[in-house]
């Protein structure tokens with residue numbers, strides 16, 4: 068309910084307008100039927116005046132006019148609500164705990180958000196608004212006018228409502244299961260679609276597309292057959308109601324034939340009013356079923372919106388700048404049950420240039436993610452001067468820290484956005500950073516220059532260009548701490564040497580922590596930390612380690628043999 072309330076609050080003004088117009092229209096459509104009885108009877112006994120007819124005309128004009136006006140808040144609110152639910156998801160991603168984020172898959176997530184926004188709109192707008200502003204008032208007004216004409220008929224109608232409600236609840240049980248099946252298979256299908264798109268080269272080269280299509284086809288078949296079943300059950304509701312109303316109309320005619328006290332006007336009005344009284348119930352039953360099914364989808368969506376948030380983002384004290392020392396004390400970390408770091412201890416002094424090296428999977432990236440607050444350590448402590456990292460607000464930390472991740476150093480946007488996001492900077496500053504990162508020749512070949520879009524994950528750039536573009540961002544960050552996770556792995560030795568020299572010159576006052584595989588690239592670093600199976604097994608300068616650390620020496624030798 069919390070999220071629905073939030074969306075309602077966002078659209079408070081239009082919600083009130085929409086409800087008031089709905090109530091007014093519900094009254095007018097029944098009042099119109101009731102007044103029509105007077106017109107017919109007045110015409111039969113010639114008592115109606117011209118003013119009576121003009122009054123009826125005014126009722127018709129207002130009724131149809133207001134129905135049209137109602138379309139505006141209806142369309143506005145329907146779309147606002149649907150899109151507001153989507154924005155809730157985007158806001159949630161901005162605050163989500165990183166471990167939770169890592170578990171999500173893009174395809175399923177996108178489908179969950181799409182289904183969630185639709186179901187949220189279904190629950191709030193298609194169900195609750197329809198009930199409160201339309202169905203309930205229409206039923207009450209029509210029952211009131213029927214009651215005024217004949218009480219016995221009102222009792223029959225009420226008994227009919229109960230039967231209808233019982234039948235609906237019986238059918239619902241079957242529909243729930245069908246809906247669950249549809250949702251699971253929709254997410255599955257989207258998973259294959261997004262996976263196919265994102266990993267196109269792998270799947271194409273391994274001839275996997277026919278297999279992928281086959282798997283997606285399975286999901287498609289289930290979706291189609293389940294949706295057809297649901298449509299047929301929904302439509303059956305309407306048919307049953309139409310038959311019920313037809314029986315009631317014939318019953319009214321028979322009743323009027325046996326009891327002479329009903330005028331022609333009353334019979335005509337009763338038939339219209341019964342339609343008014345039962346149509347909302349028919350609609351209610353269908354949207355009630357839909358509401359219950361939407362609730363199932365909505366629960367999946369709120370499961371996403373309720374995922375753990377990173378409370379440290381805004382809470383905590385400010386980053387203690389200027390920082391003298393980072394102290395990693397006996398830190399351990401596990402993914403689920405797998406221990407990845409074991410009692411790691413390390414001191415990093417202000418301005419030091421530190422490199423993390425070691426075999427793949429030894430825990431280097433994990434420690435960098437812990438240092439920038441993305442992952443939370445299980446045991447031990449990390450002190451920024453005397454302040455535990457857990458007590459520092461990440462928003463303030465990110466003012467002072469730059470982090471280039473291993474997998475996605477750039478994002479879907481223009482080159483300018485990748486450098487400075489929305490900030491205003493001079494063309495000259497952009498030129499300088501592109502020159503220092505050897506990107507000017509790339510830019511010269513692009514018609515739109517820095518306004519060129521680089522595609523999702525920078526698909527329009529080479530691996531090395533992506534990394535250099537990410538490095539160029541450092542020119543505008545002015546950070547105290549720079550964390551680079553394999554930021555130059557795609558560059559050739561020569562370019563890496565020149566670009567890294569420029570980068571280190573630009574960030575010479577910052578503390579730098581760089582994860583690297585190519586040992587020659589970190590030769591000049593102040594200190595090298597050697598990782599092995601989640602532990603630190605070496606700590607010293609390049610030459611010290613070569614001399615004293617057999618494991619590091621082994622890594623160095625292997626690299627030398629490979630390059631030869």
Ligand SMILES: Nc1ncnc2c1ncn2[C@@H]1O[C@H](COP(=O)(O)OP(=O)(O)OP(=O)(O)O)[C@@H](O)[C@H]1O
Pocket residue numbers: 169402403405407425426427428429430431432433434473
């Ligand atoms: N999200 C995750 N869930 C579960 N296990 C993970 C996750 N991320 C990493 N791991 C595991 O944690 C271990 C350490 O990974 P990490 O990325 O820190 O290693 P690394 O030393 O940086 O490796 P590389 O040099 O290949 O990047 C690996 O065994 C990896 O499989």
